[in-house]
């Protein structure tokens with residue numbers, strides 16, 4: 147993104163580990179173009195294309211589980227539509243909306259615990275922005291409380307770029323092993339949760355999910371359903387604490403929905419989405435990207451593109467006229483969990499700042515350490531004084 151700003155190009159050649167040539171598209175226009183064009187820009191890693199040699203992902207890529215997994219993000223066309231419509235049957239807007247009181251309750255419980263903290267400085271990632279989304283997505287899918295740590299721990303390992311291939315393989319294996327056993331257990335012990343709904347859908351006549359599809363749906367949704375929201379909440383807390391005027395305005399106007407939209411644009415947790423691969427040479431903003439070359443789609447670049455959002459594009463500003471952002475992607479892979487993420491973030495942020503009106507960062511902004519991953523970004527720790 148920095149190179150895009152400094153050098154002005156919106157399609158940049160880069161080299162990935164394993165000497166794999168790739169491209170970054172990072173302006174609003176090019177991100178929009180690439181995500182919308184699923185006719186020739188595939189999400190599935192195509193076999194036998196140039197840059198990826200024989201089509202296998204280099205063994206030293208930590209995120210290869212995500213790239214090679216058999217889930218929504220690696221499917222295209224009719225394959226993708228079929229799976230997505232089966233999931234949409236369980237994951238309805240009404241179901242998400244009905245969660246609001248329970249999310250509020252979970253939020254309040256965490257805030258009660260925080261209020262009891264005796265320490266002068268507490269880590270809001272540990273105490274708040276991490277446990278809430280983990281609890282919400284796990285409760286929605288019926289993962290018992292004592293088993294949730296495993297979902298978080300495996301996600302951390304799978305997404306971090308400092309993970310070794312061995313660690314990634316081990317974490318991936320642990321997660322799929324756990325989920326296979328969990329689904330089997332749920333078959334015998336149904337509950338009021340989405341895993342049970344998906345199992346029932348498997349038993350219905352007509353088009354149904356295979357066992358493998360079930361496994362990968364849970365795999366993806368449990369990861370994507372918390373990692374993104376953990377970081378969005380924390381990024382937004384930083385943005386508000388470092389700009390008290392914005393925080394005061396959000397409080398005064400109760401404009402938390404706009405706070406969340408502005409964060410999705412300018413402080414998004416998802417900085418890039420998984421690769422797209424052209425199945426034929428494609429022209430993007432005057433540059434020809436050869437068939438098969440992986441394209442990194444920079445959501446962070448699109449959200450802060452000056453050509454689209456003006457000179458102050460990088461500034462978090464809730465007074466900005468609401469404008470379409472690409473924070474949840476675009477086209478057929480548009481985020482399945484967008485309504486849940488919006489609801490959860492709004493409740494979390496409004497409740498946090500209502501409960502602790504004096505909340506402030508206990509470190510300078512430039513001292514905050516950010517997690518490093520190709521896909522998501524957010525503080526590892528967030529020391530605050532309540």
Ligand code: HEM
Nearest residue numbers: 218219370371374375378416419474475479481482483487
């Ligand atoms: C897809 C962002 C929360 C589940 C996506 C995509 C983006 C995104 C940019 C498009 C990926 C692509 O085109 O390759 C975010 C952000 C979130 C968030 C910024 C929170 C702040 C959630 C939640 C869930 C979820 C809470 C849980 C249900 C998914 C799934 C997909 C997806 C399953 C794949 C959809 C498909 O391929 O059809 N998300 N997401 N996300 N998201 Fe989210």
